[in-house]
Amino acid sequence: MTITPEAFSDVERHGLYRAIRERRDVRSQFLPDPVPPDVLARLLQAAHHAPSVGFMQPWDFIVIDSVDVRRQVHAIFERENAKALENYAGDQASLYKRLKLEGILESPLNLCITCDRSRGGPHVLGRNSIMEMDMFSVCLAVQNLWLAARAEGIGVGWVSILDQQELAATLKLPDNVYPVAYLCIGYVSEFLAQPELQAKGWRSRLPLEELVHGNGWGQPLENDPLQEALRNLAAAA
Structure with missing residues (x-):
């Protein structure tokens, strides 16, 4: 194997691959303990160091610790989850009802990572052919934060069963800002050995x-x- 001066040590490399392998979408294991400000700052810094097309850095981070705001978001989830259940029947519908698919109120902190689709002006370097590259860039910021959180022993759960227009209105987002990821964040009682949907029999890797x-x-x-x-x-x- 070729070794370069820039390569990580075996220990560092193991830590990186461990974070990737053991990252989980957390829904059920949140503890009420608050996330210390310095830890949250490191997670946000990790997200902010993600690559972005044209270095436009289209992300913003809305830190949500208000119980009232989280209750409003949870109500959106409840309505959308009831609609989603209609897609399934029989045993699959029964299993879906038993799945825990969010931790909006259980987690001590919620975070919405948005995409400012106007950032960088009308002609962003590298975005001429694929206009969605700004959204893809935000997804890289989400993954950076998720892996850093795992390294810190903090769980993250992405809530995708939300009406984005209702969410944008609840968070008072400008018209040019799209809510890409609504995340539940907090310390957890455990990180499951397998992804929860795999362990519950919904899908396998x-x-x-x-x-x-x-x-x-x-x-x-x-x-x-x-x-x-x-x-x-x-x-x-």
Whole structure:
């Protein structure tokens, strides 16, 4: 293996991959303990160091500790969750009803990460062909925060069952600002060994080796060492 002066040490590299592997979408395990301001500041700094198209940094962070605001958001979730249940029937509907899909009121802190679609002006470098690149950039900020939180022993849950227009009105967002991620944040009693939806039988993780293509969709890999490496990783998991 080639080692460069910029490579992380074995311990540092292990920590990074551990955070990726053990990150969880937390819904049920939140503790009431507050997140210290210096820890929250580090998480926000990690998010702010995400890459962004044209270095436009389209994100803003709305820290929500008001119980009243969180109750309003929870009411939006309740309405949208009832609508979502209508998509399922039979055993799947029964399982859906049992799933805990948010921690809006249980977590000590909520955070909304938004995208200012006008930031950087009308012509942002790198955004000429794919206008959604600003939204993708915000998703990278979310992931940065999520991994940093796991390293700090803090759980994060993304609540996606929300009407975005109602959420924007509740948080008084300007017309050019879109609420990308509504997150529940806090210390937890445990990090589950498996993603909760996998543990509850909703879905299983897809085999990575079935998702890697060679030089075009559906084409087999011609790189035998990579195939072997993928098989070895799957066997070690």
